Structure formats: C-alpha cells, structure tokens
Amino acid sequence: MASPLPNIIGLSGVGPYENSRAIKLGRAFEWPMIIVAMWIVFEWYLQSKAERPIAVTAFTDWFIWGFFLLETLVLTLVVDNKKRYLINNWANIVIIVAGLPIVWETLPNAGGLRVLRLLAIFIVLVNTSGTFRKIMARNHLGPTLAVSFVIMVLAGTMMAAIDPNVETPLDGIWWAWVTVTTVGYGDIVPGSTAGRFFGSFLILMGIGLFAMLTASFSSFFMQQDEKDAIREEKNNTRRLAEMADRIELMETKLDRLLALSEAAQQQNSSASSAVKKTDAGGD
Incomplete structure (x- = not known):
C-alpha cells in the first residue's frame, strides 16, 4: 500500500492511475530534475561562500524557475485528473509562485524564499x-x-x-x-x-x-x-x-x-522350398 506522505507534503508526482503518456512524461522529467537539483545545491554553495552576488546565478535562477514551470504545465496538461494532480503536487506551485526570481530582486527580505527550491531535492527523491x-x-x-x-x-x-x-x-x-x-x-x-x-x-x-x-x-x-x-x-x-x-x-x-534381413531370409526360404520341390519332381 502506498504511503500518504508524498501527497501530504505535495510531492507525489504523476500517480500510477494516470494515462500511460503522463507516466512516461513524468519519468522523462526525472533525470533532468536530478540535474537541476544538483545545480541548486551547487549554486547554494557558491552563494554561501561568495562575498558578493554571482552574475551567473541571475540567469540560472530564471532557468530553474522556468524548468519547474515547464514541468508543472506539461504534466498538468497531459494528466487525466488535473485537479487531483495539482492538489497532490502543491509544493511545485509554491516553488513557482514564491520562487519567482523577480520577487527576490524587488524584495530583498524575500531572498530567504530561495530555500524553497531545496524542496526540489526531496521532489526528486520522492518522485x-x-x-x-x-x-x-x-x-x-x-x-x-x-x-x-x-x-x-x-x-x-x-x-x-x-x-x-x-x-x-x-x-x-x-x-x-x-x-x-x-x-x-x-x-x-x-x-x-x-x-x-x-x-x-x-x-x-x-x-x-x-x-x-x-x-x-x-x-x-x-x-x-x-x-x-x-x-x-x-x-x-x-x-x-x-x-x-x-x-x-x-x-x-x-x-x-x-x-532387409527378414526379406533376405524369406527369399532364401522361398528359394529353398522351390529347390526341394524341383528335386522331389525329378525323383
């Protein structure tokens, strides 16, 4: 029996009850999500050690946010029960809404919302x-x-x-x-x-x-x-x-x-009988 924990924390992914196309697409997003999660951790390390903001992270922040948005939109479109999928994966919506990079740029105090992206690691592990x-x-x-x-x-x-x-x-x-x-x-x-x-x-x-x-x-x-x-x-x-x-x-x-042996024996037997009859007639 499947554990209800993934549904509670909003990390259930595409359920086994969905159509085959949705399941295949959900699996297709697994390894790209692992790569994204690895970069999130590495970026977190770079930002924690750097004394000033790193320029490359501005681009990767938007890329990561766009990837979460793409995954959520694509899977929502292909699943049969869209409402159930969004409810069971509400953590993705939180990451998309609260993890919008422009919010961090506009509101400096909202930078702590970056931590929400670490949920991607748990999404990867659970999904x-x-x-x-x-x-x-x-x-x-x-x-x-x-x-x-x-x-x-x-x-x-x-x-x-x-x-x-x-x-x-x-x-x-x-x-x-x-x-x-x-x-x-x-x-x-x-x-x-x-x-x-x-x-x-x-x-x-x-x-x-x-x-x-x-x-x-x-x-x-x-x-x-x-x-x-x-x-x-x-x-x-x-x-x-x-x-x-x-x-x-x-x-x-x-x-x-x-x-062949039996046939030869029969032939020999027939020949012997004929010879005996011939000899008896001559006498």
Missing part, C-alpha cells in the same frame, strides 16, 4: 522512489551506482555549504563517501550543529544505501553464476538432443537392416 524500487527489484548495478553517485554529490555539496569544517564540495563529497561506506577516516568532521545533524541523517540514509549497493553487487555476481549455469544447462540440453537424434538415426538404420 523517483518508484524507480529506486525497480532498481532494487531488478538489481541493475549500473543505475544503482549512478543513484549512489548523485546522492554523494548532493550530500557533499550541501555539507560544504552548511559546515565551516568542510571547505570545498570535493572535501564534502569525500566526507560523504567515507561516511556512507562506514570507513570514517576522521580527516574531515562536521563542526557545527547543522553539519552534525545533516551528518546523522546521511549516516542513517547511508545504511540503506550501502545495503542496496551490497545487495546489488551480490545479485550481480549471483546473476553471472546463474547465467553460467543456464549456459551450461543449455549446452547439456543441446548435447542430449544431439545424442537423442543420433540414437534415433541408429534405431532407424537398425530397423532397415532388420527389415
């Missing part, structure tokens, strides 16, 4: 949860590694933005990697309350992520063994079939030889 379940079910190692990489980059960049002990996104990605894998070298540790809180969340999430990777690797090697066993079984089946064909051919030849 692609079905994809993650499919990856887990089918044990696709490649997509699993790709998802893990995305999580490492997002977590590391966010950590570099919120914790003073993490100076660069590369340091944050390194910290996220050793944290999730439970190695914990201790060369980089969070020093702020926010960083420790986020680190605790990543550790909790890393337990499931690392378990997913371990299961995927195990399944990958098991599938290789199964493929080898299936291939060997097919070879054995083919050999048995060839042996059965040869035995059948030998039986056919034996039947012909027996038939």
